[in-house]
Amino acid sequence: MPASAQETYREVMTVEPPEAATPFEAATFEFVFGQVWSRPGLTRRERRWVTLTCVAAADSPQPIADHVYAALHSGDMTLPEMLEFVLHFAVYCGWPKASHLEGEVRAQWARLHAERGEPAPPWPRIDDAELGPSDWQQRMELGAKEFAEVNLISAPPANTPYQHAGILNFVFGHVWQRPGLTRRDRRLITIPAVALDDSPMPLRSHVTSAVESGDITPAELDEIVLQFSAYYGFAKGQALQDAADQARVKAPV
Amino acid sequence: MPASAQETYREVMTVEPPEAATPFEAATFEFVFGQVWSRPGLTRRERRWVTLTCVAAADSPQPIADHVYAALHSGDMTLPEMLEFVLHFAVYCGWPKASHLEGEVRAQWARLHAERGEPAPPWPRIDDAELGPSDWQQRMELGAKEFAEVNLISAPPANTPYQHAGILNFVFGHVWQRPGLTRRDRRLITIPAVALDDSPMPLRSHVTSAVESGDITPAELDEIVLQFSAYYGFAKGQALQDAADQARVKAPV
Amino acid sequence: MPASAQETYREVMTVEPPEAATPFEAATFEFVFGQVWSRPGLTRRERRWVTLTCVAAADSPQPIADHVYAALHSGDMTLPEMLEFVLHFAVYCGWPKASHLEGEVRAQWARLHAERGEPAPPWPRIDDAELGPSDWQQRMELGAKEFAEVNLISAPPANTPYQHAGILNFVFGHVWQRPGLTRRDRRLITIPAVALDDSPMPLRSHVTSAVESGDITPAELDEIVLQFSAYYGFAKGQALQDAADQARVKAPV
Structure with missing residues (x-):
């Protein structure tokens, strides 16, 4: 080597x-x-978001354990950031995979402190106030606003349970607005998630809006594609590269 | 043939x-x-839940279109039930695949009425009241209660964003309690979803609690395994059968 | 039975x-x-490549263990061939799943010799020379040539990290050229991999080029579709059959 x-x-x-x-x-x-x-072009911490999303989705126990440990051990991610990542990941890749992932975050956090011969620090407290505004009308309005800011298109009508209780009230009405991760962090998690999920519309829309918003440059997006291909395979990598190529054409240089 | x-x-x-x-x-x-x-042992409508979950997760465009059309055309599922299914599916298999699925529900609903030469009936209205109680404390308490009823174990502590904002406030605090599908329907959707997601704990817990609750009999569970295997393959089918075999041993006969 | x-x-x-x-x-x-x-139409060893790819991607621990054991125990695959398969699989289905697969190859190889009461033979040695030419220009040229021979279209411009560091330098600049498996073997692994990955372009291009190159006959491709459907389900199987049907139309009969 x-x-x-x-x-x-x-x-x-x-x-x-x-x-x-x-x-x-x-x-x-x-x-x-x-x-x-x-490679240059993304920081190690940024490559970790792409990688953690891929290994958590791929269901392979040892790589999940190893990359969660490394993220925490390196200090690149804090425990609250990793726990926030689990929630964002759950939305895009489903609750069952997130459940396993969160178990590994707990286990590797314990291992890390055991190796150092230190007790783990007190677990972060969570307060119901973190759930955001509980007035449904306000929440739907904030959800529509967040949807538009993230996707750069107007929010869909809230005329199905998926759009109403799901997308507007929960995904954009709450999760994307949580302060624990930046919007750029959330894009670095969402792009590989939609690429491995294969659904053509979410793939195109999240890749395009990441570039058009200026949150991710076209060159950074290309680095995400390569990092993704290594961890989720070159077959799905090609579909992501195609979406990136289309986003680049549309984006103002 | x-x-x-x-x-x-x-x-x-x-x-x-x-x-x-x-x-x-x-x-x-x-x-x-x-x-x-x-085969006997499950109704056609019940086999449809298993099948729809599998084809929606498998990303194969034509089978998704065909099975959504057939579910609506046969009258086995109403439009509101199909839309409720999309939200439940989103939780277990992720939002991007659900987005594609919901697009097909809209498209096949339109196709169905076009073929009949009829205008589609007015789209069902949705009211914010359907989002359930908006008092966070009440919601968390109802979420813990629903979690215990579905999983037959106590709710986990709400000490991570995933458990707090996700599992207790949204998944069990809202989605599982929605009246649009019965709990048995939701189990017929959740079991194939956790089987294709591969996460060992959710697979075991949902299969076991489905049987122990009496919502699904061991013989019905065996039928779910076979239906699942046809649409998601015998490789993942074997892991589901293993979980079913363990549940059968535990279940009161 | x-x-x-x-x-x-x-x-x-x-x-x-x-x-x-x-x-x-x-x-x-x-x-x-x-x-x-x-069924006739493919040898047992050929059906194993399709099956091993499916079970390794499906993350189901017991079927992975059983089929790896059977491949080695039957003598259909040698240990170096299985290890070469792991690398090819990693490219198409991602590193995490390959990592789990390789762990099973080691475990089943040990089990096989333990059952025979024999010590396992010395592990095959690997030399850095097997990594191929390290002159980047030569490597890119060979990568473009291999790409054209496998895909029957010109290599893409190397103007993204995915195409440059990934596809041309590594996937076709190295992996496809490695001597440990024949090109036909690699096609028998790649076709199910792109079918389960769902990425429309790689699916169509690998299926079409397999037939047009004469490496796989249309009748053999139909057998691959059925073997794949059994292990990865009829939902994804239908998309693969569609790609096969299109390839058949184009192919010289």
Whole structure:
């Protein structure tokens, strides 16, 4: 393994690299760490959002454990940020996968402090006030406003349970407005989520609005595509690249 | 194609069966329609919930369109029930896939009325009161109660955004309590959803509680496994069967 | 269980068939083994590539373990071939699922030798030279050439990280050129991978080029569709059949 790939592995995974005994492991070091994680264009923390979304969706227990540990151990993510990520992930990839992910956040948080021989600090307290305004009309109005700011199109009519109780009241009426992650963070999580979910409209709309809003530059989007392809495969990566190419054409340079 | 498989195909898909020109198509008629849909043990409408969840998750555009059309055309599901299904599906399989699904519900509803040469009836109205109580404390209490009734275990502490804003306030504090579908309907949707999501704990807990609550009998659960396997494959089907076998051992006979 | 299905089960899984106690298990024997694995048109080893890809993507732990064991135990695949498969699979279905798969290859290889009461032979050595030419210009040129040979269209411009570092330098600049599997083997792995990934362009292009290149006949492709449908479900199977039907129309007969 090249020394630089080893070094990147240590920085990202926060543990010593194992010996490469198989073609898969050799390619993991040279390609995934030596050629993808080491690139400029996104910070390590930003690449982690893309990667964490992919591994959490892929249901593979060990990579989920390893990347959650590394995110917390490196200090790139705080515990409240990781817990906020679980909620955002639940919306885009479904509650069951998020349930497993949250279990790993708890387990790796405990492991981290056990390794340091320290008691884990007190768990962050949560207050009902964090649920946001409870006046339904106000909430729907704020949801429509947030929808428009994130998607750069008007909110849909609230004439189905999915749009009414779901999209406007909960997803944009609450989750996207929560202060625990920035909108840019949420875009770095949402883009890989819609890419792995394959639904053509959400894929196109989230990729386009990320660029048009100025939250993500076209060059950063290209880096997201590569990071995503390594962790979720080049087949879905191509559909994401196509959406990125279309967004670039539309975006003001 | 055997005549009985043809007849089942007509009843389920509500259109004439095409000619079988490939091994896939021959197996679709003989196995999926001739041997699975034709079984007793679940009603056609119940098999539709399992099937609709599978095809919506599998991202395959034509089967989604065909099964949504057939569900509405047969009269097995009303439009409000299909729209309620979209919201429940969104929770378990993520918002992006639900967005595509809801687009198809609208499209097939329009197609159905166009074919009949009738105008579509007025779209169902939705009122903010359907969002349930807006007092956060009351909502959390009702969420904890619903969680316990559905899962047959105590609600988790609300000490993460996922559990607090997500599971207790929204998923059990609202969605499962909505009157548009029965709890049995929601179980027929949730079981295939957790099976295709692969998360071990939600899979085990939803399968076990479905049986222990008496909402689904062990024999019905076995039928769900087979219906699921046809539409989401025998690989994931085996994990669902394993969970079903464990639930059967625990359940009072 | 019909005697012939039992016999096929023994040949494929390399263990005694269990009793069928549920509709799922009865259908597994009668349909999956009795009607799918027993068909002519693809060899058992070829059906294994389709099946291994499906079970590895489906995240179902027991089927992954069972099919990896059976592939090695039967002698249909060597250990180096299985390890080469893991790398190819990683490219199309992402690193996390491949990581779990490789863990099972190691575990089943150990189990196999433990059952025989033999020490496992020395692990195959890997040399950095297997990573191919490190002159980037040469690598990009070879990548463009391989891309054209596999896809039967010109390589795309290398103007994004996905195309440059990903597709041309790594996927076609290295992986497809590795000697450990034949191009036909790689097609038998890639076709189910793009079918389960749902990305419309890769699905169409890999299915079409497999047939147009003469590497896979239209009749063999139909067998792949059925084998895939059994393990990944008839919903995604239908999209693959549609792509196969289009490829057949274009292909010289």
